[in-house]
Amino acid sequence: MEKETIDSLIAEHPFFKGLSDRYVKLIAGCGSNVRFNAGQYLCREGEEADRFYAIRHGKVGVEVFVPQRGPVTVQTVSEGELVGWSWLFPPYRWQFDARALEIVRATSFDGACLRKKCDEDPAMGYELMKRLAQVISHRLEATRLQLLDVYGPSSSRS
């Protein structure tokens, strides 16, 4: 029952949309449903990045802890988006904190399980990597724009 639910949840999530049933079933085998209350952490910087999350509901703040300033939110991630790609690359450690800003419902995927399945089925692995690369590329583009500080003092739009 749980498995069926995860299959259908995965198929509906924008990140997995359009994947073949076979891939969805394979990926679902590594997934589980999770829920976080506001304030709970999905991951903490420096800890082992053994999973990633496909957000189905709610908003997550990606934070960096700055000494003498406390946690600073650098980005929010919400419904239809992903949290985490540190599970993909050694040393598999989270680079940021991710904290639920409200009740968050997500599908959590076991990184080691998914990496193993990607290695066993390179075609599926390639498809997943293409999708992840697109997510990473969009985030990079947004970050570059953020770095430009376009609304700063030099902007004279009136």
Next chain:
Amino acid sequence: MPRVFKVRKTRRELRDTVTLELDPTEGLPLTFQAGQFNMLYVFGVGEVPISISGNPMEPAPLTHTVRAVGAVSAAISGLKRQEVVGIRGPFGLGWPLEEALGKDVMIIAGGIGMAPLRPAVCQIMAQRERYGRVTLLVGARTPDDLLYSAELQKWRARFDLEVLVTVDSASNGWRGHVGVVTTLIAHARFEPAETVAMVCGPEVMMRFSVAELRRRGVESENIYLSMERNMKCAVGFCGHCQFGPTFVCKDGPVFNHSRIEPFLKVREV
């Protein structure tokens, strides 16, 4: 010749931004179209173009939101009640509110770019039944830099307008989105083929917004941008605001993206 207007009221919006409500010392109120601008003349200081930020359905008082970035805009921002300012205008072409009738409307405002878009939002909300889904996406530097925040909250409470707000950077305590305004487009509900988009903000923000809108399937012909150049005469004679083969003051400031796309890529223009 400028008409003389008297300051009825001033309201500090942000640390460096003020809204002025103005009444003519004589004659009728100034009627205008959403997206047009006036030349504001501070006697003895100089003249600058400023977008009209009031409701076109209620043209009095004349409303301008001004960010102090230079000598003239700083002088305008410092005007007190009963002081006077010269007004020439309104000038230019405004937002395509007629073309958008019956369609979904996506309004994307970055920073002070909300000021020229506010009249469009007011007019659309006054004639709400004439449009499809209406979405307002607002981006600012920090939560303290959100223009018209009280009004945004009121609009957010409406069931017939989707308002999404994001900031580029926030400290603890902000519960809203963090990230650039383009990231909100993915969260908005709209039918790309039936959407008219109106975008105003720093040029680089508009460029990235257009790229994201195009990626989502909105046609270039249905995207409108409000451009900013150094406008002086405001009637297309002096050439200060030349943008490719157009003059921003006379042919804009609101342009259809498909018309100006080639010039947006030319670095010296």
